[in-house]
Amino acid sequence: MPDPIIRFENVTFSYAGTDEPALHDISLEIMPGEYVAILGLNGAGKTTLGLCVNGVVPTMLAGDLEGSVTVGGLDVADYPVREMAKLVGMVFDNPEFQMSQMSAEEEVALGLENAGTPYEDMKRIIPETLKLVGLEGFESRSPLGLSGGQQQRLAIAAVLAMHPKVLIMDEPTSNLDPIGKQEVFDMAAKLNRENGMTVIVIEHEVEVMARYADRVIVLDHGRIIMNGTPQEIFGRAEELATLGLRVPEAAAIAAILSARGLWKGPVPITTEPAVEAITELLGAKNG
Amino acid sequence: MSMQAALPVALIPGNSIIHRINPITKIVWVVGYIVLAFATQNIIILGVMAVFAFMLAPIAGITRPLLKGMLILVPIGSSLIALQIIAPAVEKPWTPAWELGGFVIYTDGLYYGLVLLGRIVASLIIALVMVMTTHPSDLFTSLAKLKMPYILNFMSSMTLQLIPVFQREFGIIMSAQKSRGMKGSGFAAVLPSFVPVFVGAIERVQQLAISLESRGFGSDGHKTSYRQVRARPLDWIIGVLGFVVLIGLSVISILKGLWNISALITFPGPFVAGLFFVCAAVFVGFLVLIAVFSFKK
Ligand SMILES: Nc1ncnc2c1ncn2[C@@H]1O[C@H](COP(=O)(O)OP(=O)(O)O)[C@@H](O)[C@H]1O
Ligand SMILES: [Mg+2]
Numbered sequence: 001m002p003d004p005i006i007r008f009e010n011v012t013f014s015y016a017g018t019d020e021p022a023l024h025d026i027s028l029e030i031m032p033g034e035y036v037a038i039l040g041l042n043g044a045g046k047t048t049l050g051l052c053v054n055g056v057v058p059t060m061l062a063g064d065l066e067g068s069v070t071v072g073g074l075d076v077a078d079y080p081v082r083e084m085a086k087l088v089g090m091v092f093d094n095p096e097f098q099m100s101q102m103s104a105e106e107e108v109a110l111g112l113e114n115a116g117t118p119y120e121d122m123k124r125i126i127p128e129t130l131k132l133v134g135l136e137g138f139e140s141r142s143p144l145g146l147s148g149g150q151q152q153r154l155a156i157a158a159v160l161a162m163h164p165k166v167l168i169m170d171e172p173t174s175n176l177d178p179i180g181k182q183e184v185f186d187m188a189a190k191l192n193r194e195n196g197m198t199v200i201v202i203e204h205e206v207e208v209m210a211r212y213a214d215r216v217i218v219l220d221h222g223r224i225i226m227n228g229t230p231q232e233i234f235g236r237a238e239e240l241a242t243l244g245l246r247v248p249e250a251a252a253i254a255a256i257l258s259a260r261g262l263w264k265g266p267v268p269i270t271t272e273p274a275v276e277a278i279t280e281l282l283g284a285k286n287g
Numbered sequence: 288m289s290m291q292a293a294l295p296v297a298l299i300p301g302n303s304i305i306h307r308i309n310p311i312t313k314i315v316w317v318v319g320y321i322v323l324a325f326a327t328q329n330i331i332i333l334g335v336m337a338v339f340a341f342m343l344a345p346i347a348g349i350t351r352p353l354l355k356g357m358l359i360l361v362p363i364g365s366s367l368i369a370l371q372i373i374a375p376a377v378e379k380p381w382t383p384a385w386e387l388g389g390f391v392i393y394t395d396g397l398y399y400g401l402v403l404l405g406r407i408v409a410s411l412i413i414a415l416v417m418v419m420t421t422h423p424s425d426l427f428t429s430l431a432k433l434k435m436p437y438i439l440n441f442m443s444s445m446t447l448q449l450i451p452v453f454q455r456e457f458g459i460i461m462s463a464q465k466s467r468g469m470k471g472s473g474f475a476a477v478l479p480s481f482v483p484v485f486v487g488a489i490e491r492v493q494q495l496a497i498s499l500e501s502r503g504f505g506s507d508g509h510k511t512s513y514r515q516v517r518a519r520p521l522d523w524i525i526g527v528l529g530f531v532v533l534i535g536l537s538v539i540s541i542l543k544g545l546w547n548i549s550a551l552i553t554f555p556g557p558f559v560a561g562l563f564f565v566c567a568a569v570f571v572g573f574l575v576l577i578a579v580f581s582f583k584k
Contacts, residue, residue, distance in 0.1 A: 056500075080500070081500040082501075082505050089501070092498055092501075094494060097494035106514070110499075113513060114504050119512070122511070122513050158502060
């Protein structure tokens with residue numbers, strides 16, 4: 001069994017000037033190549049958890065950190081964010097605030113330039129990455145002139161181009177339509193499967209998370225209160241509901257049917273198995 | 288929102304010979320111009336410099352925007368000349384040209400005023416021509432090649448980027464305030480917008496700093512550049528030529544005691560008096576215009 005790539009050991013963190021910790025006694029291990037979804041209400045600490053992984057917390061956003069966060073064996077508190085950048089790529093939740101360059105291709109080039117990537121390689125990687133996020137043809141457009149969804153995809157490209165070992169995306173599809181969302185998560189899944197990239201996604205769309213994630217972590221008031229496979233987590237619809245969180249429609253329907261004694265089998269979390277099971281159920285009743 | 292619309296002075300895209308000259312060559316010319324402008328007090332040289340720089344505008348197809356950018360010279364020029372005529376920056380005794388009551392104007396300051404103005408005009412025009420014909424990224428890439436510190440370079444390029452953002456934010460906040468019944472134009476309306484814009488700006492700049500560091504910005508070690516700027520033989524020729532001529536003239540000027548030819552030129556009293564009133568009228572007119580536009584719209 002390989003070592004975990006990310007390890008939180010009893011991490012409690014409060015932002016400077018606040019009393020209430022944003023993270024509360026977090027212990028967590030993420031293995032290389034895992035696809036992890038983080039779920040929770042606004043203010044639950046999801047973003048803060050992500051920021052711990054690339055070291056923005058506590059090196060750029062100061063506060064009181066207890067415990068330790070190690071990524072690839074490095075304690076994030078000991079390295080500047082720009083060093084962690086070689087390992088961890090993070091897409092933040094406000095795409096417009098991440099743009100600083102005159103054109104989309106330069107936005108993607110920035111990280112590569114900082115890493116000293118040779119020009120010949122950049123000439124290949126940049127169009128490749130823009131294509132991957134569906135922005136071919138936008139090379140020389142000003143990032144600030146793009147739509148919210150396009151900016152979001154550009155922000156992802158700017159990070160992906162650097163080929164990080166760990167990719168964190170903080171609500172990366174809030175400005176995208178359903179197809180756009182699908183594309184982003186397909187892309188992340190592909191990188192995860194084919195390149196073994198460790199992916200952490202902070203996302204409200206439980207449907208998508210059920211489909212893609214290996215593991216779901218639920219945060220509430222800075223604490224991890226659930227941590228398991230999508231199957232396990234979304235099977236606890238009632239518990240999630242008390243926290244104000246949804247489960248995928250399929251799991252919700254199964255939960256209702258199960259409460260009426262109509263559902264026996266495992267809880268489906270995606271549509272297809274649910275349809276299959278319901279068809280069977282109807283068939284059994286009619287026959 | 289395009290950069291052109293947002294910035295009073297920005298790249299005017301084009302493919303003229305001026306656009307295609309290597310940015311370092313242009314920097315050599317601009318720096319050479321500024322050095323010579325301040326090394327000489329010869330108004331003929333300054334005049335020729337200004338005219339030459341202006342002649343580049345039609346070649347680059349930027350005459351109109353250049354003239355617009357030069358509007359700033361109206362208040363500067365008129366106030367400068369008017370002030371030099373009533374309070375010369377040269378040693379006394381001064382030669383009165385005209386007087387009324389206790390109010391005296393002198394001929395002595397005019398030459399020096401024209402020198403000051405010539406310096407500003409020549410440097411401004413050549414700098415505008417450079418900015419309007421050079422893609423900022425190419426300019427910054429070139430500056431980086433000249434070993435200008437990366438961080439300094441980056442800060443200037445980022446400032447350029449933030450201007451349209453702030454303009455847009457200003458627009459949004461001002462229209463919001465307008466809809467709440469506040470006056471929506473002029474200084475009086477802009478002032479209350481400063482607070483929200485700058486509060487927003489701080490958050491924005493912090494976010495950007497975090498995003499940049501997360502992409503390795505500021506790390507030491509070897510960096511590469513995506514934009515490749517070529518230096519053709521022509522760029523070398525124009526650059527070396529500019530360097531030799533401009534720096535050569537600067538050296539000659541300094542050797543000749545700044546080459547001040549004021550002794551050869553005498554301005555007739557009535558001419559100076561007339562010029563004073565024209566400049567003063569232009570300056571006052573400009574102020575009135577500003578006031579009218581800010582408060583009466
Ligand atoms: N920069 C900051 N300074 C102080 N408090 C912050 C900062 N960022 C977040 N917080 C607080 O930390 C808590 C967790 O926030 P966050 O991690 O952004 O949650 P989420 O991403 O789940 O919405 C919230 O109470 C929030 O107000
Ligand atoms: Mg968040």
